[in-house]
Amino acid sequence: SAVISQKPSRDICQRGTSLTIQCQxxxxxxxxxxxxxxxxxxxxxxxxxxxxxxxxxESGFVIDKFPISRPNLTFSTLTVSNMSPEDSSIYLCSVxxxxxxxxxxxxxxxxLSVL
Amino acid sequence: xQQVKQNSPxxxxxxxxxxxxxxxYTNSMFDYFLWxxxxxxxxxxxxxxxxxxxxxxxxGRFTVFLNKSAKHLSLHIVPSQPGDSAVYFCRRHGSSxxxxxxxxxxxxxxxxx
Numbered sequence: 504s505a506v507i508s509q510k511p512s513r514d515i516c517q518r519g520t521s522l523t524i525q526c527q528x529x530x531x532x533x534x535x536x537x538x539x540x541x542x543x544x545x546x547x548x549x550x551x552x553x554x555x556x557x558x559x560x561e562s563g564f565v566i567d568k569f570p571i572s573r574p575n576l577t578f579s580t581l582t583v584s585n586m587s588p589e590d591s592s593i594y595l596c597s598v599x600x601x602x603x604x605x606x607x608x609x610x611x612x613x614x615l616s617v618l
Numbered sequence: 619x620q621q622v623k624q625n626s627p628x629x630x631x632x633x634x635x636x637x638x639x640x641x642x643y644t645n646s647m648f649d650y651f652l653w654x655x656x657x658x659x660x661x662x663x664x665x666x667x668x669x670x671x672x673x674x675x676x677x678g679r680f681t682v683f684l685n686k687s688a689k690h691l692s693l694h695i696v697p698s699q700p701g702d703s704a705v706y707f708c709r710r711h712g713s714s715x716x717x718x719x720x721x722x723x724x725x726x727x728x729x730x731x
Binding site for chain 1: 627652654659660661662663664667707709721722723724
């Protein structure tokens with residue numbers, strides 16, 4: 504298993520500003536994932552963050568909007584840049600701790616509201 | 619296009635009764651299906667899984683059924699308890715990197731005392 508600390512838990516931000524979300528894991532993991540859950544929607548994968556390489560972004564998400572850092576095997580950040588009200592969502596980091604990746608562990612999420 | 623779909627956004631049941639949550643999928647290969655439960659202000663947590671080589675997997679009050687011919691899986695909760703009220707996501711895990719990270723839309727279960 505893995506214990507994931509994610510912060511902030513919630514924030515209210517002004518349009519045009521940026522917010523950086525941090526994710527700390529209690530063990531070393533190869534792959535970390537960032538998800539978004541818009542109101543009433545499913546979990547949508549934003550990107551996969553691997554240590555020592557550029558993050559891999561899913562269709563519809565770009566690095567300029569969602570820059571990701573992965574400085575080591577226990578930590579990652581996701582920045583939501585130049586925010587608009589459409590970015591209001593829950594953002595979740597996740598890790599897989601087994602080779603088969605059958606069980607993802609999630610942080611508690613960041614509830615972001617953009618005014 | 620590998621997808622999982624949960625066509626019922628919400629479900630309400632009485633405490634003690636059975637809750638049945640459904641999930642449909644496409645493009646099946648060797649796959650592993652998982653159910654996650656999510657409470658408000660918390661991340662999803664793993665609940666139960668089933669391999670495509672099985673038809674049923676049971677863990678206490680939770681049972682997952684897999685109907686491969688219909689490409690359908692269901693989660694049964696018996697008896698339902700108020701603490702089961704949450705959003706339930708089905709997820710498929712397959713051999714491809716894309717397939718391993720696909721979630722359904724979620725079903726909000728409300729169990730009334």
